[in-house]
Amino acid sequence: MRSTVSPNRIATHEQARRLLTELPGPRSRALAARRAAAVASGVASVMPVFAAEASGGVVVDVDGNSLIDLGAGIAVTTIGNADPEIVSAVTAQAERFTHTCFTVAPYEGYVEVAEALNRVTPGSHSKRTALFSSGAEAVENAVKVARAATGRSAVVVFDHAFHGRTTLTMSMTAKEMPYKHGFGPFAPEIYRVPGSYPYRDGLSAAQALDRTIEAIRRQVDIGDVAAVVVEPIQGEGGFIVPAVGYLSGLADWCAEHGVLLVADEIQTGFARTGDAFACDAEGVVPDLLTTAKGIAGGLPLSAVTGREEVMNATVEGGLGGTYAGNPLSCAAALVTIDRLTSASMLERARAIEATVRPMLERAAATDARIGDIRGRGAMLAVEIVDGEGDPDAAAAKEIAARMHRQGVITLTCGSDGNVIRLLPPLTIPTDLLVEGVEVLIDALAQVA
Template sequence: MTDILHSPATTSESTNRKIVTPIPGPKSVELHDRRVKVVSEGVSELFPIYVDHAHDALMVDVDGNQFIDFTGGIGVTTVGHTNDAVVEAVRDQVGKVTHTLFGLVGYESYIRAAELLAEHTPGDFPKKSVFVNSGAEALENAVKIARKFTGRTEVAVLHHGYHGRTNLTAAMNYNMHPYGTGFGPLAGSVHHAPNSNPFSDGLTGEQAAKATITHLEKRVGASQIACLVVEPIQGEGGFIIPADGYLNALVDWCEENGIVYVSDEVQSGMARTGKYFASEHFGIVPHLTTSAKGIGGGLPIAAVTGRADIMDASHSGGLGGTFGGNPVAAAALVAVFEQVESRGLLAEAQRVESIMRPRLDAIKQRFDSVADARGKGAMMAIELQDPATGEPAPAIVKAVQQFALHQGVLFLTAGTFGNVLRFLPSVVITDEQLHEGLDVLEASLEAAIAATAAQA
C-alpha cells in the first residue's frame, strides 16, 4: 500500500498538475516542524503540504508541486482562488478603509451586500440581513433571531446535519465526535429528528417528512419549537439530497405551526449547485437563510438573511459584532455576486455537473465498492461501501484521498461514517482539469480497492 500511495505522478509539460518532490516536500516538512511547536493540535492537518499560491482551480505548494483542487477550501473558492475581480475589489477597499464597525460608522459595501442577498435569496417578500464572520456564527444568530421572533426556546435539526464548531452549533451537529467531544456541557434545547436520505432509507419525500414531523411533534411539541434548521443538501453528512417533496412538506408544517424555517446554505449556497441557493432546486422559500463560505470569495464573511419582520424582531444592539460585515470582506462579497452575474457562473456550475455526473456514473458502474453517485452543480459525491456487506468503506476513501494527493489532485471526504468522497471544485475549473482529476480519481479507486483487498 505504501509503495502505491507514494509513487510519483507521471506528468507531461502540458498537464495541469505537476509533482516535482516527494509529498510532502522539504519546505513543507520544514513548515510543519514549525507548526507543531506553536499551533494547537486541536487544529486538524489533513494534507501534509503548505500552499504558496493558487489561482482558479490550481494550487501550488511551497515546494513547487502543483495540484488540481477539488476541495475549494471546503466550498469557499467557488469563483476560483484569487479571482481577479475579488482581488481588485479587496485591494481597492484596503486602500480606503479597513475597519470602522458598521454599528458605529456605516459604509456602502455593507448595504450593497445586504441588497444583493435580499435580491438573490429565495422569496419575493421584503428581506433584511445581518453580517457576521463565519457559518457557525450565522447559525447562532439565526437561532437567536428565531427565538426572539417566536418567543419560543426549542431548536430542531436533522440527523446527519452539520452546523459548526461553536457550543450551540456543536450541539446541533449529528456527529458529536470530533466537534463536541470533551467540550461539554453543550447547549441544550436542541432536538434531532430523522432526515430524508433516499439512498439509504428508501422513503418518499412524503413518508420521510411524516417521520420527521411525527418525531418532533411527539418528542418536543410543535408549539415549543422556535426554528427548524435544515441544510437543503447536507454537506458534512455526505451531500445527502432529500427525496422530492420532503423539504416542501417541512416548510408547510413550519408555516402551519409558527416555526421559523432556517435554510443552512453555508456550503450549498452562492452558485455552488447551479442556483444562487440550493433551496431553489426544491421550490422552497425559507424564512431565514444562512450563508458564508462562497459568498466572500476567500474572505471571512457570513450572513443571516430573511423576512424583514423576523429579522427586525431583535432589539437594537442585539445583533452584530466587531468584525461582522467588515468593509474589506463586504467588498469581496459584492465582487463575488458581480462575477457570478457577469461571467454566467450559474451555468458554469451546471457545466461542471454535466461533465462530472456521467463520469461518476461510469465509475459507479465500474467499481462495485462505489454504491452511489449524487450531487448538484459543483457539489458532487460518491459513496463507498463494502459490496459484500453493504457496510461503509472509509478505509478505501482515505486511501483514495492519499493516492490522489501524491498524483497531484486534492479530494475531500465526508459522510457520517467517513465513506463519502465529495467534490467541491471551483466553478471556473476547466474541462481539461475536470477530466484529469477524474482520471486520477478512477486510478486511485482502482489502486485503493486492490490494495484493500490484498490486505483483507
Template structure:
C-alpha cells in the first residue's frame, strides 16, 4: 500500500474480469512466462492489505487464499513491513554458514519456544516448504542410518524430485517428470469421511502397512501433515497422530510434522499438531512464518538435528537476513497480538456460515478443518461422485472473492483467510460463494 492512501476494506468490481490492463498483462505473460505456471484468478494484483487484494484495473477482491496460506498475518502487515524496511538498509545478504547474523538465531529461538514439546530443539533455515521437507528427510536418514521414507495417502509435500515422489497424487506435479526418487512408501492414513475409522483403527492400519510393506527396521521417518492441505484439509480422527508417534518412538522412527500449510497460528494453535495432542520429533514450517517473505524452517529434537556433520546442511539463501527479520516480526506477534485467538475468531464466524450453507446444499458432504483452515467437500448425493469445485471458484472470482480449490478429486473448496479478515468480509464472501454454488 502507498503511504498516503487509506487501505481498502471492501470488495469492489469496477471492470469486467479480467479488466483491460490485466488482459494486456496476460498476453505478456503468455509470451514470456513458461506455460506450466497457471493462474486461478485471471487478474494481475497491484497491491494488497490485510484481506483485500487490488488488481491493476482497480478491482478489489476479498482474499480467502492468502497466497495459499502465506499471508496468514495479513497482507502488508505493518510490523512485517517495518522490519523488512529496516533490515534491507542494514544487511540484505550474508551466507549464515560463512558470517552469521543475529536475526537467524532469533528465529531459531522463537521456533524452539513455539513448536510443540518442552524438549531441547534446534533449527536451521531454507527457502521453501519443499526444501524443508527434503532436509527433514535427509536429517532423519542421517540420524537413523536408515533408507526408507513413509508418507500417508492424500498428502502433499512439494515439487522437487523427492517431494513430488512423496505426494499422493502425481498429476500435475510429477506427470512426465520421472524417474522419481526411490524408497518412498505411501501408507493409508486417516480420512474419517471416507474410511469411517476411529483413530485407533486408522493407526493400526497404518502401522500394519509400514511393518509389512516397509519394515520398521528400515524406516527412517514418517512424514505427515497434521491437517492435509492439497489433499483437501483432511482432519485425522482423534488419537491417530499420538498413536503413530508412540509407534514411531518405539521403533526408532523419526516422525515429522509437515506444518508448511497448517503452522503458525493457522488453526487456532501455533502449530496444528497441538490440536491433536501430538509432539512430533521434527516440525517443518514455511508459508505463514514470515508474512510473505521466503523462508522455511526445520526444527527438531536437538539430538536428531545435531546428528548431521558440519557443512552437511545449509544453502546460499537459506535464512536470508531480510526474511529472518520478517519471520521475527511474525513470530513475536503470536503472543503480543494473540494470533491464535484471531484464528479461533475466524472459525467462530466462518464455520457456522459454512454449516448453514451445507444445510441447504446436499452436495456439501462435510464441513471440516480448524481455525482459519476450513473446507467443504462436494459430492453428488445420488451417485457419490466428486463434484469439481473449479467452476465455483471461477464464478466467485468474477464477483470479487478469491477462494482456492483442493482435494485429490478436485472437489474441495478450501478457506485460508488471513487472521486480519473482518467478520463482515467473511459473511460477504460466503454470500458470494453461496450464489456460485447455486448457479453451478
C-alpha cells in the first residue's frame, strides 16, 4: 500500500492506506459519544471516524488509521489538504491581521482575489466580483444581483438541482429529503423545469432544450424571468452531464430573451472537470458565475463574478457580509486559484479520468448494476441500478459503507441516492487512486 506522492504536492504523511484498528476505532467511538451529547442530531456525517490530520490523498483519523480520500471534503480540498504553500500564506496573513470586515476597513487581498476571478472565469468582457463565505450565500447573492439588474423576479431552476441550504437556495434545490424536509414554507417565484439527463431521458441536446423551454413557457411569462440558474454538471443531483450542446443552446436562448444565465460552478469549478470551469467545455460564457468549494484550499470563501453592468446594478451597500472575503481565506485563495488554473492541474484532472474511467468500464462490462458511468475529469460517478434498471439506493449505500470499513472515503449522491461519486484531490498519487477504485469495484462485487 506504499506510494510516492504526486510531483505537484509535498506530502507530510505517508501516502498509503493503513488500518491499525477496526473502523471506527476506540478514540473515534469515544468522540462519537461526546458528539451525541453535544452536537445537534440534524448534523450528519458520512464517515464513522474523526479526522486528526490530512495531506495529499490521505486522511489520518484519531486512531492512526490512514484512509484514502476520494471525497476531498466534497470537492473542497482539490489542491490537497494542508498544502504547505497555503499554510504559509495563511500563517503570514494571520500574523498581520485576521479580520477587519472588508465593508469597514478594506484590504488588498480581497481586491487581488476579485482581480484573479475576473481574469480566469469564462469570457474576456469587463467583469466585477463580490466575495462571500459559502456556496449558498454566493447563489443567493447571484439571484439578488440578477433581480436588481433585470427588474424581474422569476428564477428558473432544474430537476435534480442542488444550490444550498438557506431558505432561498433550499427553494431552488430539488431534493426534498433531507435538504427541505420540515423546513417550509419556501421562497416564491422559483420555477423548476426538466434539464438534460441522457442516461434517463434518452434525449438529444435539442430535444431536451425544447422540453426545457416548453416547461418554462407553461409556468411563467418569459418577460418575468430574471435568471436561469444551472449547474453545468449537476453535483448532488447525481453528477449529471447534459447532452453536448444543451448548455450552449440554453445560453443562446437566455441571451435571446434577456434572461441572465447564472452558472453554479461551486462544485465544478477550479480544474475539477479538467477545464478551469465546466462551462469551458462548450465555450459557454455565463452572465454570472458562482464559485466556492475548491476556491481556497479548505478555507471558507465564495464568490459571484459577472458582467460589469450586471454586477454593478445593485445599490451601494446591497452586497456584503461580516465575514465575506475574510483575509485568511483570501490569502489561501490567491495560492489556490493560481495553482488550479495552471495547465499542469488541468492535465492532472484529465489524467485522473483517464485512469479511473477504464477501470469502471471494465467492471460495468460484467456487472449490469453499473447503469451509467459519467462525469468529467476528477468529478466521476457510477449510477447503481437493480435488475430492471431502476435506481438501487440500498445497494449504493451498502457499497459506500463497505468502502468506508475498508478505509476509503467516498460519497453517495443523486436524487434517488443511488450514485457513488468520486471527487479525489488532484494531488492524490495515481497508485493510491487506483487502490481506492479497486476497493469500490470489490465492494460492488460483494453486494448482492
